[in-house]
Amino acid sequence: MGITVSNISKRFGDFVALDDVSLDIQNGSLTALLGPSGSGKSTLLRVIAGLENPDSGEVVISGQNKTGTPPQQRGVGFVFQHYAAFKHMTVEDNVAFGLRIRKRSKDQTREKVHELLELVHLEGFAHRYPSQLSGGQRQRMALARALAIEPEVLLLDEPFGALDASVRKDLRAWLRRLHEDMPVTTVLVTHDQEEAMEVASEIVVMNDGAIEQIGDPTEVYENPATEFVMSFIGPITRLQGAYVRPHDLRIQLEPNGKTSEARVEELLHLGFEVRVHLRLSNDEDIWAQITRDTASQLDLKNGKTVYIVTDRSRSFG
Amino acid sequence: MSTARSSSRSPGRSGLGGIFGGEALQRGTVLMYLSLIVLIPLAAVVWTSGEEGWSGFWAAITAPEGMAALRLTFGAAFVVTAINAVAGTLIAWVLVRDSFWGQGIFNSVIDLPFALPTIVAGLTLLALYGPGSPVGIDIAYAPVAVVVALLFVSLPFVVRAVQPVLEELDTEMEEAAASLGASRFTIFRRIILPTLMPAILGGSGLTFARSLGEFGAVVLVTGNIAFETQVASVYIFGQIEGGDIPAASAVSVVLLAFSLLALIGLNVVQGRWTRHEE
Numbered sequence: 001m002g003i004t005v006s007n008i009s010k011r012f013g014d015f016v017a018l019d020d021v022s023l024d025i026q027n028g029s030l031t032a033l034l035g036p037s038g039s040g041k042s043t044l045l046r047v048i049a050g051l052e053n054p055d056s057g058e059v060v061i062s063g064q065n066k067t068g069t070p071p072q073q074r075g076v077g078f079v080f081q082h083y084a085a086f087k088h089m090t091v092e093d094n095v096a097f098g099l100r101i102r103k104r105s106k107d108q109t110r111e112k113v114h115e116l117l118e119l120v121h122l123e124g125f126a127h128r129y130p131s132q133l134s135g136g137q138r139q140r141m142a143l144a145r146a147l148a149i150e151p152e153v154l155l156l157d158e159p160f161g162a163l164d165a166s167v168r169k170d171l172r173a174w175l176r177r178l179h180e181d182m183p184v185t186t187v188l189v190t191h192d193q194e195e196a197m198e199v200a201s202e203i204v205v206m207n208d209g210a211i212e213q214i215g216d217p218t219e220v221y222e223n224p225a226t227e228f229v230m231s232f233i234g235p236i237t238r239l240q241g242a243y244v245r246p247h248d249l250r251i252q253l254e255p256n257g258k259t260s261e262a263r264v265e266e267l268l269h270l271g272f273e274v275r276v277h278l279r280l281s282n283d284e285d286i287w288a289q290i291t292r293d294t295a296s297q298l299d300l301k302n303g304k305t306v307y308i309v310t311d312r313s314r315s316f317g
Numbered sequence: 318m319s320t321a322r323s324s325s326r327s328p329g330r331s332g333l334g335g336i337f338g339g340e341a342l343q344r345g346t347v348l349m350y351l352s353l354i355v356l357i358p359l360a361a362v363v364w365t366s367g368e369e370g371w372s373g374f375w376a377a378i379t380a381p382e383g384m385a386a387l388r389l390t391f392g393a394a395f396v397v398t399a400i401n402a403v404a405g406t407l408i409a410w411v412l413v414r415d416s417f418w419g420q421g422i423f424n425s426v427i428d429l430p431f432a433l434p435t436i437v438a439g440l441t442l443l444a445l446y447g448p449g450s451p452v453g454i455d456i457a458y459a460p461v462a463v464v465v466a467l468l469f470v471s472l473p474f475v476v477r478a479v480q481p482v483l484e485e486l487d488t489e490m491e492e493a494a495a496s497l498g499a500s501r502f503t504i505f506r507r508i509i510l511p512t513l514m515p516a517i518l519g520g521s522g523l524t525f526a527r528s529l530g531e532f533g534a535v536v537l538v539t540g541n542i543a544f545e546t547q548v549a550s551v552y553i554f555g556q557i558e559g560g561d562i563p564a565a566s567a568v569s570v571v572l573l574a575f576s577l578l579a580l581i582g583l584n585v586v587q588g589r590w591t592r593h594e595e
Contacts, residue, residue: 098497
C-alpha cells in the first residue's frame with residue numbers, strides 16, 4: 001500500500017530531471033522529498049500526481065497501477081506553493097469544488113465543507129474570497145480543498161515556501177498535528193532541511209535527479225550515506241580531509257596526542273551558540289560551534305592557541 | 318468586508334499627489350483637455366440635433382430611411398460582437414497556448430486591421446468578396462457584407478484584450494482543478510472562462526462601439542443601398558451632404574448614446590467580475 005514508484009525517468013529537453021528513481025512510501029506516513037532546486041523532487045511529486053508524464057517507469061498508488069491515469073482519476077490531493085486558489089470563488093466554493101464535481105448532494109457538500117473549514121480553522125471565512133485572506137489562510141484553504149475529495153495520498157509542493165518565517169513555523173507544527181489526527185499518506189516537497197526534519201517521519205534526500213538517501217531525520221543527520229547528504233543536511237567543516245559537524249568538534253587547552261593545534265581567528269557570539277573560526281598549523285581553516293559557557297570556561301580570545309579533537313568525523317570514498 | 322475592500326482599492330488617492338503642480342491644477346488640466354477634444358464637440362452635436370426641437374429630433378430618427386439604417390447598424394453590431402467574443406477568445410487561446418510555425422507572423426497580422434486605413438480595408442474586402450471575386454464569393458452590396466467588414470476592422474479588440482490575461486493565467490489553478498477531478502471542459506468553464514470574462518467583456522464593448530460607428534470599411538462593400546445595406550454612419554454622411562445637419566446630428570446622438578451605454582454597461586459588469594481578483 002502507500003505509494004510505490006519504480007524506475008521513473010523524466011527528461012525536459014537535455015535536462016535529466018529524474019534518472020531511474022525508485023521509491024517506496026509507507027501507507028499513512030509523512031515523507032519529505034528534500035533537495036536543492038533542480039534535484040528532481042518537485043518533478044517526482046508531479047509524476048505521482050499525474051501532472052507530469054514520466055518517460056519511463058511506473059507509479060503505483062494503494063496497490064493500483066496509475067502510471068497512465070490522468071490526474072482527475074488518481075485520487076490525489078495536491079497543494080501548490082502559490083496556493084492556486086480559485087480567485088473568483090469564495091473559500092466555501094473553493095473547498096466544495098471537488099465535491100460538486102463528484103455530484104455530492106447539497107447537504108453532504110455543505111456538511112463536509114463546514115467540517116473541513118473547522119479543521120483548518122477557517123470557520124468564519126466561508127464567504128470570503130481568497131484575495132481577502134492572508135497567505136497562511138489561503139494555504140490552509142488549499143489544504144482543505146485537497147482534503148475534501150478524501151484523497152488516497154496528499155501531495156504538498158513546497159507548501160510553506162511563500163509564507164513568512166513565523167507563519168511557516170506555525171503551519172509546520174499544525175501540519176504535523178493534522179497528520180497525527182488524520183494519517184493520510186502525505187508527501188511533502190521542500191528544500192529546507194529544517195522543515196523536513198521538523199515535519200516528516202521519513203526523509204528522502206534527492207540530488208541531480210536521483211535519490212541519495214532515505215531514512216528518518218536522525219538517520220540522515222547522524223549517518224549520512226554520501227558527501228552530498230552530509231553537506232546538505234546540517235552544517236559541515238573539514239578536519240584533515242574528513243567531514244565533521246562543527247558542533248562535534250571539541251576545543252581544549254592541552255594537547256593529548258589525538259588533537260590538532262589551532263589558533264583562534266575570530267569569535268562570533270550568537271546568543272547560546274558561539275562560532276569559533278580557527279586556523280590549523282597546516283594553514284587550513286575550520287570552524288566550531290560551542291556553547292557560550294564552554295567559550296567562557298576556555299577563556300577564548302583571538303590569537304589564542306588551542307587544541308581541537310573530534311570522534312565523529314566522516315570520510316566518503 | 319466591503320469597506321475593507323473599498324479602502325484597499327483606492328491606492329491612487331494618496332501617495333505622490335500632483336506630479337505637475339498641485340492636484341487641483343492637474344485635475345483641471347486633464348478635464349480641460351478632455352473637454353476640448355471630446356466633450357465640447359459631443360455637446361455641440363447634441364445641441365445641433367435639438368435645433369428643430371424635440372419633434373424635429375424624433376422625426377429625424379424615426380424617418381424610415383434613418384430607422385432602417387439604425388436597425389441594420391445595431392443588428393450588425395450585435396452579431397459582430399457575439400462572433401468576435403467567441404472567435405477572438407479562440408484566437409487568443411491559440412496564440413498563447415499553442416506553438417506552431419509562423420506564430421510570430423500570425424500574431425502580428427492580428428493588428429493589421431488597426432494599422433490599415435479602414436477605406437483600404439473596404440477596398441480589400443471589395444476586391445476579395447466583390448463582383449469578380451477571385452475566390453468566387455460575391456457578398457458585396459448585401460447586408461452580410463456589413464458584418465464581414467465590421468468583423469475585419471474589429472478583430473483585434475477581443476484578441477488583444479484576452480491575450481495578456483491568458484498569458485498571466487496561473488496554470489497551477491488548472492492543475493489544481495484537474496487533481497480535484499475536473500474534466501478539461503469543466504476546467505475551461507469554471508476556472509478559465511470566469512477569469513477571462515472581464516477581458517472578453519471589455520474587448521466586446523469596444524467591438525460594439527466601434528461597429529456602431531464604422532464608416533470607411535463599410536461604405537465601399539455595402540454599396541450604400543437605402544433600406545438594405547445602408548448603415549447609420551453612411552446615412553449620417555448622406556444627410557450632411559444633403560444639407561440636413563440637424564437630422565444627421567439626431568442620428569449621431571442615438572449612436573453616441575448607445576456607444577456610451579455599451580461602454581458604461583460593460584464597465585459595470587466588468588467591475589463586478591473583477592471585484593475579487595487580485
